[in-house]
Amino acid sequence: MSKGTARYAQEAGTWILKLAGEVRHGISPALNALLDRAFADPGLRHFVIDLSGTEAIDSTALGVLARIANHMTEHDLPRPTVIAPGRDIRTILCSVCFDRIFHIVGEAGEPAVRLQALPELAADERETLALVLDAHRRLCAIDEHNRQVFRDVVELLERDLGGC
Secondary structure, three states: OOEOEEEEEEEOOEEEEEEEEEEOHHHHHHHHHHHHHHHOOOOOOEEEEEEEEEEEEOHHHHHHHHHHHHHHHHOOOOOOEEEOOOHHHHHHHHHOOHHHHOEEEOOOOOOOOOOEEOOOOOOOHHHHHHHHHHHHHHHHHHOHHHHHHHHHHHHHHHHHOOOO
16 A cells, blocks of 8 residues: 555635545545634635545545544535545445445546645644544544544543543
8 A cells, every 4th residue: 555645726716625545544634724724814715635546545534534524514614525436435425324424436537636645743742632532532422433443542642642
């Protein structure tokens, strides 16, 4: 598997995020920072996440992506779209109930906009743990099954961070 990469673009109120390779927690601080930027955009109208090149994705990255659905719902915006042609990735998405909070499609054409590389962002250990905790709390909030699956992870991280 190849290292995870992220590229993004914004045009006419639509933010596009394209993830590729093995998307793991190490990319999450940069993703989270990009989401902060996107959510500050007063013109945000739609979000598209392209996972067509994604080989694997971990629960932390999924929890960060759940922020998008939460934001769109809170601001009465359309449900974000996830492009996931790969059966394995669709299975992962459905296993954490993303089909309830995202519009998942099997295929879409290449975006007509030029995607920029998401720069890596270093975070200290405490910030990273806090981000991992927040991501897993978001997954737990989606569904009772997720709450059971990720409960131990959340409890351990809460202890490590002193109950943040």
